[in-house]
Amino acid sequence: MNCGDDPSTTSLPIDARLDEIQAALAAHSRALLVAEPGAGKTTRVPLALLDAPWCRDGRLLLLEPRRVAARLAAGFMAESLGERVGETVGYRMRGESRVGPATRLEVVTQGVLTRMLQEDPMLEGVAGVIFDEFHERSLEADLGLALTLDAQQGLRDDLRLLVMSATLDVDALLGVLGEATPVIDCPGRSFPVETRHRPLRPREDAARQQAAAVLEALDETLPDEARTGDALVILPGVGEIRRLARELAARAPELSIVELHGRLALEAQRRALRPDPEGRRVVLATAIAESSVTVDGVRLVIDAGQERVPVFQPRTGLTRLATRRVNRASADQRRGRASRQGPGRCVRLWAEEQPLIPHGEPEIRQADLSPLAFELARWGITDPGELCWVTPPPAGALAAGRALLTRLGVLDAACHLTALGRACVRWPTHPRLAVMLERAAELEAWPLACALVAALEGRDLDQERDLERALAARLAAPKAHRQWHQEAQRLARIAGVGLSAAGGDAISLAPLGELLALAYPERIGQRLEPGRFRLAGGTLATLPEAHPLAHAPLLVAAELDGEASGARIFRAVALAPERLEALYPETREWRASLEWSDAQGRMLGEQVRGLDGVVLERRPLHRLPPEAVKAALLAALRRRERLPFGDEAEQLRGRVALLRRAFNRNGEEGGDDAAGKAEGAWPDWSTSALLETLEAWLGPYLDGVTRLETVEQLPLAHILTDSLAWPLRARLDALAPPRLSVPSGASHRLDYTPCLAGKPPVLAVKLQECFGWQGSPRVADGREPVLLHLLSPARRPLQVTADLASFWANGYPEVRREMRGRYPKHPWPEDPLAAEATARTKRRG
């Protein structure tokens, strides 16, 4: 949010659009406002809408992605009315709310809206909902919009909905809001920024080069000849910040260097945001400075051009951090940070030619979807296709989220909430932690569970490796950990208990392992050898051998990094095997465990009992049950992470990938197309998606199969074709033909395998066969181009083009000059468009 200099009097670009917005929402129940930064939308639009006739009898909700932004917006609007927060304008967020009987505009954080909808899908008393900063595409905002649209369609056709965003893929959003939705554009307001590129040399020390770039930029005057204002350096992470700080301190000890990142205490963050009247500062920050907070007084931005993002791996359920190049939208947002106080400069530490992807991935495509799966079940939906999504939840991650919820005991086989799941609804936490809190009653450990959840959720646990010690310290001196204490007390109030043990005794930390086992069942690890553990979810994980828990037979890893090949455990607590049995009664049942042994070339079987990959006891098994054989085969295929597609299946997958791209909006499920709606969307046949859904499409063909070799021989192309919905199958050959006719009269096979990598299909054809071909070939109803590989008579590639007309005009004369000497028996006419196409040599006579 951008709250310029002076509250209500200054005129802002958005003022000129307010009438248009009013008119749009008077005539439609939905509208889309696309406004650049500095337009003033966040504070002016909601207040203006309060006077609309449709709003007279109801409240207005304004959604903000962050708590600071919500507080700031509410304060600013209240001030501009000459009131205090809690009168006409209020706010609501986790654990804090300031609304009163007269409040008509509630600024809420996104999670609060989800909660309000779940508790009252009618949104009684609410006249309209405004989504701010929708372009950030947080998981919560995407879900909130899907649920609000559903409520509007089914229950509340009078509810007004306004989506506000900076630059955004308007088409994708109109796809869910409806094509008739009015779109209002508004320009922004900011000072100009001069952009420079100063690429770093690879393979040389990055911090040293960054330091040189910073000092050089500080030395130059700004576009207005000034040499004032702070410098903001944006780096991917804390490690990079520390290294650059050291380097700068060594070279220029007189500089005032300030660090800014999310792991700092709130007070330290606030200090970092305040300009120093004494002199110029160099603020080294993570992406936190991109949109979450605003460093006042910045005139110079130096952008390292990287970001560190979490990548959730559905297969292991773990999240890994990856360092990536920034996307264009982020880079421009970072640059904009130099244009708030006056004309600024942005130095980008990468080459100008460096291509950047336009946007980051929406969170829904990257994140752990178990919270989303939980909310869907609570909403009463088993198929996400029943809702309208800007980006639908990916099938694999959703399936993984549901598998976790089932393991936790909150979802049943039909994807409905169980009794435990319904009880968990009262806890405002991740479903894992909700299960822990709910089941803590069994262990008579509610106070400890509240203390533990508050510690796991807070950011103050960062430096402490030892959970037990950290908790003991907090319980002994609650007042010294204010944020933790507040949160723990809030949870304790929901539980209806006090935060201390009866009789004033110290709370026992003994149930810690069990509590963690309730929240992280797939992270229960069994020791294979000292320091090496197999987790119940199947992943291998390690601890340093010197770690006190390296020899524990069983532990729970509360935190680990997500390398699939071998995760590293950061925080863990020991667990007694008999306690595991008490928590999960299914560990007492014997089940057949079969595994394909590559070494022995056969299926090995035994009877085991335990929790998934954690085996408490084993005994021999004499007859292999067929269902278990099938499950073991599927598991073996999944472990290999590839499927034995032959060429026919690869072509088929390529064709479907192409049609998915062409006909499903943005390549997602549930196409917007008339055809897509009626016939279902083209499926995701990527290897990972097919491995996720193996049971459904391959399972029926595995009856009686006991060997992997047999699977390798199955006709996968036919099996996949059979799994296509009938209307899609009927259109497949017409939309993505296996062969294409060329002017010579011959037909040639199209190669669709490049489509699997997002590229166009390839038609390899001799150049002479294409004479006279005016247009360029296309498939998918003309929506997708075909890439031509034009070949010499000896079938050597001469030219790659998707634009024949331009090749004939520009490329051909050169090719002709070079080739006609080498292949004199073949025609090389001067005017290829007038010549006759042929697959043969020149005719005699």
Place this chain on the structure above:
DNA sequence: CTCTCCCT
């Protein structure tokens, strides 16, 4: 050399 950001 463990740690991007955010939320009920």
